[in-house]
Amino acid sequence: MTELTVRKTEAAFTRPDVDLTTQLGSVTFPNPVFTASGCAAAGQELDQFFDVSQLGGIVTKSIMLAPRSGRATPRMAETPSGMLNSIGLQGPGIDAFLDKDLAWLAQRGARAVVSIAGGSVEDYAKLAAKLRGAKGLAMIEVNISCPNVEDRGQVFACDPGASAAVVQAVKRSAPTGVPVFAKLSPDVTDITEIAKACVDAGADGLSLINTLLGLVIDTDTMRPALGGITGGLSGPAIRPVAVRAVWQVRQALPDIPILGMGGIRTGLDALEFVLAGANAVSVGTTVFGDPRAPIRVLDELAVALAERGFSSVAEAVGLAHRPPEIRLPEGPDPVGDTLGDPAHDDEEQL
Amino acid sequence: MPVQVQGEVLSIRRVGAYFAMTVVAPGMAELTRPGHFVAVQVGGPESSMLLRRAFAIYDVKERGVYGGTVEFIFSVHGKGTAWLARRRPQDKLDLVGPLGKPFRLPAERVTATLVGGGYGSAPLLPLASLLRERGCRVDFVLGAGDQHRLFGQLDAKRIATSIEVTTDDGSSGRRGRVSDVLPELLDRTQSDVVYACGPMAMLRAVTEICSSRGIPCQVAVEESMACGIGVCMTCVLPVIGDDGKTRMLRSCVEGPVFLGDRVRWSDVGTIPEDVVGSITAQAGH
Numbered sequence: 001m002t003e004l005t006v007r008k009t010e011a012a013f014t015r016p017d018v019d020l021t022t023q024l025g026s027v028t029f030p031n032p033v034f035t036a037s038g039c040a041a042a043g044q045e046l047d048q049f050f051d052v053s054q055l056g057g058i059v060t061k062s063i064m065l066a067p068r069s070g071r072a073t074p075r076m077a078e079t080p081s082g083m084l085n086s087i088g089l090q091g092p093g094i095d096a097f098l099d100k101d102l103a104w105l106a107q108r109g110a111r112a113v114v115s116i117a118g119g120s121v122e123d124y125a126k127l128a129a130k131l132r133g134a135k136g137l138a139m140i141e142v143n144i145s146c147p148n149v150e151d152r153g154q155v156f157a158c159d160p161g162a163s164a165a166v167v168q169a170v171k172r173s174a175p176t177g178v179p180v181f182a183k184l185s186p187d188v189t190d191i192t193e194i195a196k197a198c199v200d201a202g203a204d205g206l207s208l209i210n211t212l213l214g215l216v217i218d219t220d221t222m223r224p225a226l227g228g229i230t231g232g233l234s235g236p237a238i239r240p241v242a243v244r245a246v247w248q249v250r251q252a253l254p255d256i257p258i259l260g261m262g263g264i265r266t267g268l269d270a271l272e273f274v275l276a277g278a279n280a281v282s283v284g285t286t287v288f289g290d291p292r293a294p295i296r297v298l299d300e301l302a303v304a305l306a307e308r309g310f311s312s313v314a315e316a317v318g319l320a321h322r323p324p325e326i327r328l329p330e331g332p333d334p335v336g337d338t339l340g341d342p343a344h345d346d347e348e349q350l
Numbered sequence: 351m352p353v354q355v356q357g358e359v360l361s362i363r364r365v366g367a368y369f370a371m372t373v374v375a376p377g378m379a380e381l382t383r384p385g386h387f388v389a390v391q392v393g394g395p396e397s398s399m400l401l402r403r404a405f406a407i408y409d410v411k412e413r414g415v416y417g418g419t420v421e422f423i424f425s426v427h428g429k430g431t432a433w434l435a436r437r438r439p440q441d442k443l444d445l446v447g448p449l450g451k452p453f454r455l456p457a458e459r460v461t462a463t464l465v466g467g468g469y470g471s472a473p474l475l476p477l478a479s480l481l482r483e484r485g486c487r488v489d490f491v492l493g494a495g496d497q498h499r500l501f502g503q504l505d506a507k508r509i510a511t512s513i514e515v516t517t518d519d520g521s522s523g524r525r526g527r528v529s530d531v532l533p534e535l536l537d538r539t540q541s542d543v544v545y546a547c548g549p550m551a552m553l554r555a556v557t558e559i560c561s562s563r564g565i566p567c568q569v570a571v572e573e574s575m576a577c578g579i580g581v582c583m584t585c586v587l588p589v590i591g592d593d594g595k596t597r598m599l600r601s602c603v604e605g606p607v608f609l610g611d612r613v614r615w616s617d618v619g620t621i622p623e624d625v626v627g628s629i630t631a632q633a634g635h
Contacts, residue, residue, distance in 0.1 A: 038583075045580040045603070048351050061583075067627035069598045072620050076576045076584035078430075081398040083576060087583045090598060090627070227619065235400050288577035289391055289400045291446060292354055 467548020
């Protein structure tokens, strides 16, 4: 009964015939929609609502070497079209994660993108080494937007040198053939500078963006609303910031794979990221309000691509960067002709 | 296993200071047990409020003219609940539920005391019916700020052997708190178990009274949640496990029902130093 109610809609919908495969470094994923780190735990809870192996990948909550209790409550404040969180990387530690969470994802047939977080360069290297030989591991996302004791409370991703050091250490000890993506913070003067430093240090791709640092004051208590005082702002409120970051990095680094995220709620939102230059996207905060959001976004993205005459998602990546002199024809199928889409030609003949 | 359902409002009515909303939500009723909760999307599909609002399930009907329904009680606290209060029959409502771990039922015929604060009595009323069906004796203590914030008095009277009412202002029942009348009632009824739902301060007081008498109590906590399904990690509180170690547990999936004496009430809102994985003065998100 439960199964029926949830799965029925999936069966009724036939995804249009668009090639959704996407290449992130050396790995080809079946489609470009992923969960976002910290918004899907390790996939098991969401699997109650849809088959998580149907997504491009499951990006797991950032894992640290040791178990971690996180920050004091309240940990969340709702904001206009977004939320502020200060969870503090609560988690079971890498060993329990590998035994339970990653093992479950592997058994489920899902592609795991394991997000790792550490307090020092050495932590990251150890975490990456722990992932050698791990079943189900498709990719590593290096969360360098968490505070860093070695760098006087600064965030790694705010400094090109610190970012490069972490990426280099991870690349050195990570299993070969597994792409390493660095997840960057938008709270910097020039995100392309950090992006270049990561790529020069060996990053196979970039995840853009992490949350923005924010603060909410409770006007009843007249104190900060969060136990941790500041928190990370996420949700549709930050989407233009994220799209801008993807745009800038795509422009600066035309060939680097990008996993884009920040406030994606619909397939059209995902398409915005793709057009700005993302090869794949993560659906994060929206999951809290709609547990089926990632699979829904995937369906909607496929429809949106088909409606615009694309036969593959790859054709759309970075298309918003095309020179202004290239005018696309008007009409219900605007990009069809430019891309020589056969489906579009068929329609013309009819 | 919860379901996500596009429900339809069947009815909304005022009950004192609260609203009672019944939603046609096929597939949810038959899975629901007392203590389960439902997470409701607010503001419509283009809403700027992204997070669901969680409410304990009050009543369910598996079948009916309209199919299965769930009913929950809420009060207007902010924009989200104000929007909810403006829903009218046939409006669409996206629900996820049933969520959480329900109250555990005793294997034997016991004497149970149920303590509800405000509309915290909502999940206790179906629990009371279930306990009565199993041959248990049920006594109620209901407390609230004033008479308008009491919920379920009539239901409770019908189901229970006895009912005690307290209000802070004395507008109904005895002036005071549930904790003022609970000790005497427990002694009089020789209660074997206690179930409670309401504000955290009340749950703490109930737990202390039960612990001093060696009576096991189950409490359903109210923690603020973002997702309700266990992925966001916002609704945690320090709970002692079977191994004696304290962990920050999610009240949405490991709760909302906990054994009262396992919750470290004085440490709620903090990360105790001896919690598994504690780092003092840690930061990060």
